[in-house]
Amino acid sequence: MATEDVKLIGSWASVYVMRARIALHLKSISYEFLQETYGSKSELLLKSNPVHKKMPVLIHADKPVCESNIIVHYIDEAWNSSGPSILPSHPYDRAIARFWAAYIDDQWFISVRSILTAQGDEEKKAAIAQVEERTKLLEKAFNDCSQGKPFFNGDHIGYLDIALGSFLGWWRVVELDANHKFLDETKTPSLVKWAERFCDDPAVKPIMPEITKLAEFARKLFPKPQA
């Protein structure tokens, strides 16, 4: 197989970068991981993503692809003959996977993030309640999509597993911060087992960040107001 020129601009802590990395690992693609320094944006990032100026950016043979879910689609399509398929094969299943991936980014993550940025107990309580409600929907989505199999995508991890699973490190950090378990054996039994399987997957395990390291980084990103 010819060596491909693949670079990924990102950071070890970013959920969105993780999605791209998992997809690349699933397809056994070698790539150069160009890590950004926290607090600044490299020339290459600004040049490759002039519209949003954000990571991740996949650069394949000098051509940049931006936005994590678009990158995952691209990896699946550009390397469609290597490794397992990341998107489901049936158009309806693909539509469902895309729907939930969009829900995770547009609705679910917004409420998770608001726990970390909440000012005061009332705001925090409201944010926690919203995350509980939205996570319940994801539990049902898992049961509907997986149809008894280990992953959203069936027998092996796929697009929707990656979309949600990439959040697992941060999810744990938020649980510690809120002192509240969202992934719970009684409330979300399917997601609890799925999370373990996901984190154990060989495409995921080497790159899932350590929780303590992530928690320390979170304290930098979301400083608590001074007493």
Add this chain to the structure above:
Amino acid sequence: MADEVILLDYWPSMFGMRTKIALAEKGVKYEYKETDPWVKTPLLIEMNPIHKKIPVLIHNGKPICESLIQLEYIDEVWSDAYTILPSDPFQKSQARFWADFIDKKFYDPSWKVWATMGEELVAAKKELLEHFKTLETELGDKPYYGGEVFGYVDIALMGYYSWFKAMEKFGEFSIETEFPKLTTWTKRCLERESVVKALADSDRIIEYVHVMRKKFGAE
């Protein structure tokens, strides 16, 4: 067995217009059901329980929600006719990027420019013009966003066309003056029957905007 295709949509929705264009381009016959999203009918709740919004495409009883997802679905299911998305993975990723940009960035100021007042309106107008400029630059001298063929990004943006007159009126700017390439592109897209039939009348949209402005307290 013949396909049963139903579209739950509301006449002013820029998102529904995209889906109507795509279905027409593919020659798909469907039943249109006018659905006011402010009135949560049992059918709407059943078909889109998460968001309770339109458009909802129902294919043989199974719902597909979110207009861009519907476009990809329509392209994948009715795949022997003309294609909406390019086949090359990189070109496809660029098409998805720009459609995503339209929804992520362009959408918000596009309604704030008629729904807000004062400082919020000033900020919305500035942002809207910036995004129009970005879209003008990206189009360049190409006939369509994807190049020679009318496609995904064109459909994604033309869905908003009926609202352009309202944006111009309340934002106090002229697309023709400020964005000549976009103007030429809109005229080219308006030569397509699929587009003309899908779009709402711009003046009717302005009347609708006046009603909405009263609701938001902007007049």
